[in-house]
Amino acid sequence: MNKEKISDLKTRIAQLKVAREDLREPLDFYSKILDAYDSCDASDFGEPFAPPAAAAKGPYPFIALGETELDWNAAAPLFRSLCKTFIENVEAEEDVERAAETADEDIAGVIRNAFRVFISAGAGVSAEPTEEVTPQLAFISFLAMRPFVDAYVAGARALLDNEDGVYEAVCPVCGGIAAMSALVREEGHRHLVCSACETSWLYKRTRCHLCGNEEPRTLGYIMAEGPGVEDCYTAATCEKCKQYHRMLDTRKKKFELDIALEAIAAAHLEILAQREGYSPAPGWRGLDNSN
Numbered sequence: 001m002n003k004e005k006i007s008d009l010k011t012r013i014a015q016l017k018v019a020r021e022d023l024r025e026p027l028d029f030y031s032k033i034l035d036a037y038d039s040c041d042a043s044d045f046g047e048p049f050a051p052p053a054a055a056a057k058g059p060y061p062f063i064a065l066g067e068t069e070l071d072w073n074a075a076a077p078l079f080r081s082l083c084k085t086f087i088e089n090v091e092a093e094e095d096v097e098r099a100a101e102t103a104d105e106d107i108a109g110v111i112r113n114a115f116r117v118f119i120s121a122g123a124g125v126s127a128e129p130t131e132e133v134t135p136q137l138a139f140i141s142f143l144a145m146r147p148f149v150d151a152y153v154a155g156a157r158a159l160l161d162n163e164d165g166v167y168e169a170v171c172p173v174c175g176g177i178a179a180m181s182a183l184v185r186e187e188g189h190r191h192l193v194c195s196a197c198e199t200s201w202l203y204k205r206t207r208c209h210l211c212g213n214e215e216p217r218t219l220g221y222i223m224a225e226g227p228g229v230e231d232c233y234t235a236a237t238c239e240k241c242k243q244y245h246r247m248l249d250t251r252k253k254k255f256e257l258d259i260a261l262e263a264i265a266a267a268h269l270e271i272l273a274q275r276e277g278y279s280p281a282p283g284w285r286g287l288d289n290s291n
């Protein structure tokens, strides 16, 4: 994560904190996570995996992130720093405390294992944490590998056609599940945003990506009102599967989407949607122990 992005995110956090007193705690916590990125700002995140241009039309996904060897050792300082951030600011799991104390020669294996647990859960293969990795440790490994994954998938991401591409509900780059939707450009094209590699891809606007339902009368939105609540966020609901997911209308606010910050900023919708009987879409929910 580069300095410019960190600084933009900090500006947004400062603005949100003024408007939304209820979000202070998670916003402060994310700010501390950004400090960890800032202090471990490596310049080399590895080479991108570059599929040939002929592969653009599939098959998808291009990459099996759960089997990819990333530079775990290069990510170790950031991983350690993030473990420390969790230990100092939230109720940290025992395996996070253990991970923070891991010797240098063993740390790559710890990060790889936790990251693979995160990916397999995110790809819908298994939502259950394994015996030795809690969701919190898996989430920390995701945070630590974010810049490396971003660099690795850049070449594959560039092959996507976000004008006319036809993609499924899972990420065409890595097979991950969607963390949220975004409405983009004047036309309000809908993109899904990957919870693992953060790629966004074109998806049909009037289809529930969770169950495939395309009946317009059964697809709805929940909006929130209240002091400081931003109108760019909705919870998109489906009557058929009774699930909801977060949607950001980027036309109403000009900022670069960040899946972790959007999860915090739209947290109030989670409560509203669940009160109305909808279940959250699978995937991580935010910066707390319940992700």
Ligand SMILES: [Zn+2]
Binding pocket: 171, 172, 173, 174, 175, 176, 194, 195, 196, 197, 198, 199
């Ligand atoms: Zn992905």
Ligand SMILES: [Zn+2]
Binding pocket: 208, 209, 210, 211, 212, 213, 238, 239, 240, 241, 242, 243
């Ligand atoms: Zn549905």
